[in-house]
Amino acid sequence: MIHRLHFQIDERSGVPVYRQMMDQVKYYVAGGTLRQGDQLPSIRELASALTVNPTTVVKAYTELERDGVIEMRHGKGAFVSGRAKAITREEQEVALRRSAKQLAVEATQLQVTPPRVITVVREELNAVNPSPSADETPVKFTVVPGR
C-alpha cells in the first residue's frame, strides 16, 4: 500500500514556505496520519516534489526538530518524534476555524452564495480524499504536491 501526503504550498498567501510546510507536518501528526516512528519524505524528495529549494526544506525540518515534532538521523532520514504532542485538540479547532473563516470572508468578498461555497468545499474534500488505514507499522510516505 502506498501512503501519500498532500502538501499544499500557496505562494500568494504571504506565509513563508518553510512555515507552511511546518504547519502541514504538524497537522498530519496532530491528526494521526503521521505516527511515531514514521519516516517523512527526504529533504531532496520533498524539495523536488514541491519545486522548492532543499535549503527551504532543511529550514522547515530543523525548526520542526527544535519543536520536538520530528527527529533527523544523519544518513537515514527524518522521522516523527516519539514525544510528539505537536498540537492540542484546541489548537486543531482553532486552525480549522481560522481556515474556514478565511474561506467565508473571501467567498463573501467574491459575492459567492453560501450554497455554492458548500458545494465547492464538498468537491474539494472529495478530491483530496485520504486513503483509510488502520496499519500500525511505521511506513514511509510519498508526496502529492499541491500548487
Next chain:
Amino acid sequence: MIHRLHFQIDERSGVPVYRQMMDQVKYYVAGGTLRQGDQLPSIRELASALTVNPTTVVKAYTELERDGVIEMRHGKGAFVSGRAKAITREEQEVALRRSAKQLAVEATQLQVTPPRVITVVREELNAVNPSPSADETPVKFTVVPGR
C-alpha cells in the same frame, strides 16, 4: 455613537503585518461592519494605535486599494470602495477553488471529518454574513488595538 474597529496583530505568526491588516479590513467589509463610503482610520492613527510604522500601513492600504476594497483620497482619508472590483466569473471560480482546496487539505491533515468541516464552514459563513441594515450614512471608525 462611537464606532470601533478591533485590530489584532500577531508578530509571532510569521504572517506579514501588512497582510494581517489587509485580512482584517477585508473581514470587516465582508461582514458589513465597514460599508461603502465609510472612512477608515488614517494611516498615522492606525500606525500609532498598533505601534507599527506608517509605511507598513501605507503598504496595506495600497494593496487593499489594488484589490478594489478601499479608495484613498489625498488629504481626505481612506474609504471603503463603492464599486466592487470587476471580476470575471472565471477569476471568481479560481479564487474560490483555491481557498476551498486549502481548507480541504488542512482539514484532511487534521483528520476532521467532512461533515464536521461543512458544519464549521456553514457557521463561519453565517458569522460573516451581515444582517442587512437600513443605515446608509457613512461613518468614521477609531481603532482599538489588540496585541
Next chain:
DNA sequence: CTGTCTGTATGATAACACCCAAACAGGGAA
C-alpha cells in the same frame, strides 16, 4: 570498497518585510 541513498553545512545573491526619518502635497476650517 563503491555507489547511492540520507542529512549537514557554506557563501553568494536577490527579493521582501519592516523600521526610521524626512519631506512633499491636497483638503478644509479658523
Next chain:
DNA sequence: TTCCCTGTTTGGGTGTTATCATACAGACAG
C-alpha cells in the same frame, strides 16, 4: 492666510526568506 488634518514619496537601514551551487559526512546494500 495659517494650521492641522489627510495621503504621498524618498532614501537608508536591518533582518528574514528563499534561491543556487557546492561540498562534506553518516548509513547501508551490493
